[in-house]
Amino acid sequence: MLMCRDLAVIASDYIDGELSGRQSLSVKMHLMMCRDCRTFIGNLRATTDLMKGHSSGKLNEAFLQRVDERVAEALRTKTSPNKDK
Amino acid sequence: MAYQKAVREYSPGMLAVARFYLDHSSAEEVVQDCWVTVIDAIHKFEGRSGLKTWLHRIVANRCKNKLRASKREVATDFSEGLEPDLAERFNATGRWDLPPKLQFHDSADTLLENGALSDCLDKHLSALPETQRSALMLYEAHQHKSEEVCNILDVSASNLRVLLHRGRQKIFLMVEAFQETGEC
Numbered sequence: 001m002l003m004c005r006d007l008a009v010i011a012s013d014y015i016d017g018e019l020s021g022r023q024s025l026s027v028k029m030h031l032m033m034c035r036d037c038r039t040f041i042g043n044l045r046a047t048t049d050l051m052k053g054h055s056s057g058k059l060n061e062a063f064l065q066r067v068d069e070r071v072a073e074a075l076r077t078k079t080s081p082n083k084d085k
Numbered sequence: 086m087a088y089q090k091a092v093r094e095y096s097p098g099m100l101a102v103a104r105f106y107l108d109h110s111s112a113e114e115v116v117q118d119c120w121v122t123v124i125d126a127i128h129k130f131e132g133r134s135g136l137k138t139w140l141h142r143i144v145a146n147r148c149k150n151k152l153r154a155s156k157r158e159v160a161t162d163f164s165e166g167l168e169p170d171l172a173e174r175f176n177a178t179g180r181w182d183l184p185p186k187l188q189f190h191d192s193a194d195t196l197l198e199n200g201a202l203s204d205c206l207d208k209h210l211s212a213l214p215e216t217q218r219s220a221l222m223l224y225e226a227h228q229h230k231s232e233e234v235c236n237i238l239d240v241s242a243s244n245l246r247v248l249l250h251r252g253r254q255k256i257f258l259m260v261e262a263f264q265e266t267g268e269c
């Protein structure tokens with residue numbers, strides 16, 4: 001019998017469809033009977049949606065500037081074969 | 086110029102890859118080096134769907150080489166499935182002791198319109214262990230398939246599952262606390 005704690009361990013696998021048919025079925029059975037776990041799965045799923053919609057990575061300007069400089073430099077010297085360090 | 090657009094669009098993902106393997110400054114260095122070497126090829130690739138994966142693979146290979154040269158390894162804990170803060174919310178019989186109280190009823194888009202939550206998410210993402218963050222970024226934000234993420238990060242399928250689940254639990258706990266208290 002699957003307990004709430006067991007379900008929490010495999011919750012991501014369930015959400016991502018990575019469980020076997022039998023495991024997935026026992027999760028579904030548990031969810032039918034357990035409101036707390038329904039809330040948990042719902043919230044964990046909302047969390048993954050949040051991550052999907054989140055465009056993280058504000059790039060720091062110094063980094064971008066450095067890339068631009070180095071690329072510009074590389075384009076200038078493109079005719080000469082690139083040295084590898 | 087086309088490459089400047091590409092640099093801005095693709096660098097966050099490339100940095101996410103590099104940070105899996107290397108410290109912050111080495112990671113930036115590798116990504117910079119990458120741009121310099123791929124810049125000729127970028128025009129041919131423009132608009133093609135495989136560009137992101139291609140760039141991520143190049144970054145990963147360079148990082149792996151660098152790690153190999155320095156004989157270091159990526160240290161990761163794949164041992165436990167549950168975050169301690171979540172694990173302690175179950176009683177000895179395996180039932181919820183402290184169940185989730187609130188439903189995150191808002192859709193993700195509505196939640197993200199809340200600038201404070203978005204900032205909080207940024208803060209907690211950057212506090213995650215590098216390995217968990219990189220896995221989450223590639224799998225969720227950049228929507229790579231599992232096999233691609235395993236390939237890029239050089240982890241087994243089961244280890245990727247652990248990284249994703251551990252990272253998600255931390256973010257889950259953060260959103261929960263934020264919804265309850267309104268504070269990050």
Ligand SMILES: [Zn+2]
Binds near residue numbers: 004037
């Ligand atoms: Zn339950």
